[in-house]
Amino acid sequence: MGNKLPLAVLFLGILGMVLVAAVSAYSPEPVALKYPESWPTPTYDFTKNPLTKQGIELGRRLFYDPILSKDSTISCSSCHLSYTAFTHVDHDLSHGIADRIGTRNSPVLMNLAWVSSFMWDGAVNHLDMQALAPISSPVEMDETIENVVKKVQRSSPYPSLFYHAFGDSTVTGEHLLKAMAQFELTLVSANSKYDQVKRGEAAFTGQENNGYMLFQKNCARCHAEPFFTNHDFEKNGLPLDTTLHDFGRMVITQLPTDSLKFKVPTLRNIEFSYPYMHDGRFRKLGDVMKHYTQSSQLNIELSSNEKVDLTAFLLTLTDKEFLFNPDFAFPRN
Amino acid sequence: MKYHLKISMAILLAGLFLLHTPLFAQQNPQEIVLHINPILNGKSSNDGLIISQLNGDSIAIHTLRFYLSNFVFYKNGKEIGREKDSYHLLDMEDESTLSIAINPNTGDGLGAIRFDLGTDSLTNVSGAMGGDLDPANGMYWAWNSGYINFKIEGYYEKCPTRNHQFQFHIGGYLPPFKTVQTIELTGLNKREIWVDMELSVFFEHIDLAKEHSIMSPSKAAANLAQLLSKTFRIHGE
Numbered sequence: 390m391g392n393k394l395p396l397a398v399l400f401l402g403i404l405g406m407v408l409v410a411a412v413s414a415y416s417p418e419p420v421a422l423k424y425p426e427s428w429p430t431p432t433y434d435f436t437k438n439p440l441t442k443q444g445i446e447l448g449r450r451l452f453y454d455p456i457l458s459k460d461s462t463i464s465c466s467s468c469h470l471s472y473t474a475f476t477h478v479d480h481d482l483s484h485g486i487a488d489r490i491g492t493r494n495s496p497v498l499m500n501l502a503w504v505s506s507f508m509w510d511g512a513v514n515h516l517d518m519q520a521l522a523p524i525s526s527p528v529e530m531d532e533t534i535e536n537v538v539k540k541v542q543r544s545s546p547y548p549s550l551f552y553h554a555f556g557d558s559t560v561t562g563e564h565l566l567k568a569m570a571q572f573e574l575t576l577v578s579a580n581s582k583y584d585q586v587k588r589g590e591a592a593f594t595g596q597e598n599n600g601y602m603l604f605q606k607n608c609a610r611c612h613a614e615p616f617f618t619n620h621d622f623e624k625n626g627l628p629l630d631t632t633l634h635d636f637g638r639m640v641i642t643q644l645p646t647d648s649l650k651f652k653v654p655t656l657r658n659i660e661f662s663y664p665y666m667h668d669g670r671f672r673k674l675g676d677v678m679k680h681y682t683q684s685s686q687l688n689i690e691l692s693s694n695e696k697v698d699l700t701a702f703l704l705t706l707t708d709k710e711f712l713f714n715p716d717f718a719f720p721r722n
Numbered sequence: 723m724k725y726h727l728k729i730s731m732a733i734l735l736a737g738l739f740l741l742h743t744p745l746f747a748q749q750n751p752q753e754i755v756l757h758i759n760p761i762l763n764g765k766s767s768n769d770g771l772i773i774s775q776l777n778g779d780s781i782a783i784h785t786l787r788f789y790l791s792n793f794v795f796y797k798n799g800k801e802i803g804r805e806k807d808s809y810h811l812l813d814m815e816d817e818s819t820l821s822i823a824i825n826p827n828t829g830d831g832l833g834a835i836r837f838d839l840g841t842d843s844l845t846n847v848s849g850a851m852g853g854d855l856d857p858a859n860g861m862y863w864a865w866n867s868g869y870i871n872f873k874i875e876g877y878y879e880k881c882p883t884r885n886h887q888f889q890f891h892i893g894g895y896l897p898p899f900k901t902v903q904t905i906e907l908t909g910l911n912k913r914e915i916w917v918d919m920e921l922s923v924f925f926e927h928i929d930l931a932k933e934h935s936i937m938s939p940s941k942a943a944a945n946l947a948q949l950l951s952k953t954f955r956i957h958g959e
Contacts, residue, residue: 437849514867517849521857521864538858562858566850641866642896643940 415556417441422502425579427587428615431502433516433574438567440574443554446720448572450550451565453719456540457520458486458530465523465569468495471717474658475499475576481669485529492528492633494669496654497662499578499711500616509651509667510638511622517570534562541565578657578711579615586705587615593705599695600702607681607689607699608656617656617706624650626684630668637667660707674700753913754832756822759957760786760814760919770815776878776925783921785875786814787861788950789841789854795826796834802826809841811854811861833910839951840871840902846895866938868895871902872950874921880931888930892947894939901944903951916957923953 420440422431438444451457455464468483469475475498477483483495493509507513513522523529524537541547542560552558554568585591593601604612613619622638629636629649638647651667665671671680678696681689691699711717760767762774762783772783790812793805803826813819826832841855846868850857861870872892881888894901907917927949936943 434849512866514847515849518857518862518864518867521862525864533860534858534862534864535860561852562856563850563852566857570850643899 415552417443417554417556420445420575422574422577424500424502424577425584425588425615428579429503432505433502433570438517438570440571441554443550444568444571445575446572447547447550447554448568448570449717449720451541451569452572456544457524457532457537459532459536460486462486463530465520466719468523468529469498471714471719472661472712474578474662474712476662478661478663481664481672483529485523485526486531489528489531491526492635493667494664496652497658498573499576499655499657501576502574503616504620506620506652510641511652512641516573517566519573520566520569534565538562538565576711576717578708580710581657581708582705583702584708594701596698596701597705598702600698600700601705603691603695603699604702607691611653612656618653621653622647622650623653624648624686626680626686627666627670630670633668635668656703657706658708658712660704661712674703752825753823754826754910754915755913756824756835756915756917758790758812758820758822758917758919758954760820760921762921762925764920767814772814772876772921776922776930777880779879781876781878781925781930783814783874783876785873786921788812788839788872789861789869790822790837790839791841791845792838793824794836795824795832796836797832799833802832807853808837809845809854811859834906834908835910835915836904836906838902839905839954840893840947841869841895842902843895843900845869863891863893863938868893868939872947874924874950878930878934881934882931883934888934889937890935890943890946891937892943892950894943896939899939899941899944901939901947903947905951905954907954907956909956918955918957919953920955921953924949 418441420442422435422440424431452465452469455461455467457464463486467485468477470477476495480490481494483491483493485491496509501516504516505514507516507519508522513519521534524532524534538560547560548558551560551564551568555564557564582591582593582597586593611619611621611623611625627649636648638650638652639645641647654662659665659674663672663674665674665677671677675696678691678699681687682691682696760772760783762772762776762781765772765774767783767786770784772786774781788811790810791808793808794801795803795805805824805826810822811819812822824835845851845855855869861873862868863870870891870893873890874892875887875889877886878888879886892901907915924946928946933942936946
């Protein structure tokens with residue numbers, strides 16, 4: 390009788406440990422990317438990085454964590470704010486650590502599962518690898534991925550979050566980058582008025598409809614539907630800014646024909662993504678229209694009324710569900 | 723009760739210890755080990771550092787890191803197998819990385835091996851990978867995507883740079899500046915293959931006083947990659 394009580398306690402203890410182990414076991418919950426049926430299949434290879442609830446949550450936490458920067462002051466969201474289409478609107482050129490100013494305007498982040506080259510010049514060839522560029526840039530985060538991995542490993546609760554996302558509490562560059570890519574892949578914008586019109590759920594006004602026709606005639610070759618970009622590099626007639634000497638794509642390919650070519654940005658949520666162009670030189674949509682109609686290289690003619698109509702159409706690309714989606718904002722829990 | 727627990731623990735610990743002794747750590751009979759020995763004018767590295775002479779001036783190599791990948795095995799002139807997940811990051815500072823165990827499943831050896839010096843273009847566009855290909859290994863370019871296939875850094879008296887440093891980070895996967903090189907070793911008949919990597923072949927063809935810093939894909943990088951591929955030879959040949 391005297392031996393039975395300790396044995397029972399031992400049994401309960403072991404049972405408790407087994408239950409705790411079962412509850413905290415690695416069991417990632419698969420997530421399917423939601424996007425309109427009419428859209429093409431994503432170019433991102435999800436077989437190499439399947440979306441999971443745990444992976445997305447980890448990526449979101451990393452996206453908003455200044456631990457990625459050398460002095461823990463700059464996070465991805467410093468330049469990519471959810472409420473402004475994941476770009477910033479307060480400067481022409483983005484600024485990073487210690488108020489250092491870069492040479493380009495931060496791009497918007499959305500519908501990235503259909504993008505296969507990144508940055509204004511296409512320097513980065515895969516979404517997974519994109520975060521390496523701002524992490525190591527001396528004017529952005531001024532860190533190294535090697536050091537970020539070490540810092541994240543030491544920072545609770547990251548080891549546990551990595552375990553639940555990837556089955557391994559050891560932080561690696563691969564898993565860190567894949568988690569961030571998972572969060573970024575979920576940033577799908579597909580519920581603007583334009584999308585609703587396409588689905589037959591809303592109707593354009595006469596002015597918006599006229600703007601849509603003008604858009605199709607003058608802009609759609611580069612800003613192709615449904616992403617409002619052809620994902621290519623184009624020369625749009627902008628003169629070289631002699632304070633920056635940024636020749637764009639040519640720096641990567643070293644081909645003279647790529648001089649002054651830059652990535653075509655999406656027009657989705659353009660109402661919130663000012664200033665415009667790779668160097669943020671235009672603060673207003675009116676300035677952009679003025680450039681396109683005055684450039685001798687483009688041959689675009691628009692009357693004052695047509696510019697107003699085109700602007701009305703561009704405003705239908707605003708997707709407030711995307712801009713104010715709580716799943717994309719700073720993780721408060 | 724306590725006595726039996728102690729005995730069990732002792733047996734368990736003894737078993738674990740024995741598993742790690744050479745007596746029980748049997749080498750896989752199918753396994754072939756490739757030893758890469760970086761040398762300059764016949765001099766090996768000491769603690770990750772090679773010190774020698776080049777054209778009568780002192781030269782030191784303190785960093786030598788590179789990828790070998792895509793191992794293919796041949797016997798009697800025919801391909802008999804390929805290594806799975808074939809990526810190896812070799813680092814002169816870490817001797818254990820300079821010996822690569824390969825398992826071609828050939829029974830009694832093989833005649834030739836072909837492998838890449840560097841990483842192929844598919845690897846360079848496949849996103850984040852782990853192990854030797856983890857970007858946190860310091861062999862990946864952030865601002866112009868792609869692996870650094872080969873790093874060689876050191877000091878040479880005639881380098882007109884700060885502290886007489888030279889730095890070659892050789893990479894690039896897009897034509898016309900592709901840097902991956904294919905190397906073939908033939909006449910293999912032993913289970914241990916000793917390969918010298920004679921770096922004088924590289925340094926004798928470049929003028930370090932003029933060409934001392936390359937850190938992006940370019941024609942010069944592609945040319946240096948070709949030179950590096952010529953440094954490999956079976957020891958004693």
